Amino acid sequence: MYDISKCYQAKDAADAVRALMEDETAIVISGGTDVLIQVREGKLAGASLISVHGLPELTGIRMDEDGTLVIGAAETFSHITNHPLIQTYAPVLGEAVDTVGGPQIRNMGTIGGNVCNGVTSADSASTLMTFDAVLELFGPEGVRLVPVRDFYLSAKKTVRRQNEILLSVQIPKSEYEGYTGKYIKYGKRNAMEIATLGCAVRVKLSPDHTALEDLRIGFGVAGPVPMRCTETEAAAKGRKLDESLINEIGKGVLAEVHPRSSWRATKEFRLQLVEELVKRAFREAVEKGGGSFDA
């Protein structure tokens, strides 16, 4: 038995927003793998829940006519990993969410919950940052689109208002076409683990695969919110692929991140992970794209 005051199952997205407006203390629950644990821990004891679990409007993965990939907020991690559209156009996102928890958790937890929780360790978040994904929020005034890069305010705080729900996560065609990517999660265990550090790198190579046309670097747990390293990205754009570039990227990101010490790891260890993981992820992303560093 969970210590909750009530749980209202919304009939659709509009009903969820209406219910959230009626009860300003209510919080949204979707997959439940974070909210119910917090209820169990006592942090959310007595909570009033509005459930958007499995709402048809929030499920499904599709491609719009303009090529935008649209992922329903209540899609589970395992559905995302196994979906042909994700496997074809955004495989790195499927790989990233395949590192969340364990298999059962991935059958329950949702990408929308992962993002809306506002935590820096969310395995989907750093990858979504590199995609410049757009979040479709729905509230009393209708739909508004928020770039994921503007979504996070501070640890566990996002721009989503109490009476808004996330409908979908969208990735424009220009953000996935021609890129290859790699996500590396560092944790003490291989499963059932929260990231000590997460690093997503996506690259677009020149047609002859010898130079870097575009670079995207995203980190989780390298600061209070998921982040991008835009200065390092800009400095590396257009550069020829060689070993010195890898090292420059490794050093470059160190100037942009600001991890802290926690019981999981010290700041010093996280900085070492930042440098090492970005180098490894960059190398793999380039190799997946058909590039090499042998020249």
Add this chain to the structure above:
Amino acid sequence: MLEILHMNVNGKDVEIPVEPGESLVDTLRNRLHLTSVKKGCEVGECGACTVLIDGEAVDSCLYLSTWAEGKRILTVEGLKAPNGELSRIQQAFVDEAAVQCGFCTPGLILSAVEIVGTGKKYSREELRKLISGHLCRCTGYENILNAMERIVEETYKVAGHE
């Protein structure tokens, strides 16, 4: 306030009252007396409470019973053949001595049902990842993996595809 829940459990339609904060593990154990579903950590870490919901393995401790409305639930009780015989998956666990205290076994067997159901062949390394949501505190993982390998292999021979 009680709500009436309709779901299909082990092939039988059931209609039972549940409370708003009730978790599926409590409904299955306390109201339907399906005690193969074990209650371990209650925070989705140990996998002892794993059941299949519409064919997917989930931790029933982190699942509100009201979400099960209209769903198909499978527990180990539902694997028994009409003549009382064990399923091939259960038999594989017996043959490989993959059971020690037995607390993690029902959950692992249901994950095995999901894994075997794909009809795919998996390496031992892949199987390790696929059972990583289960804790065996007797640490009998080697025999569990042996059982998994055996049943995956057997099924692949009969109905396999890549």
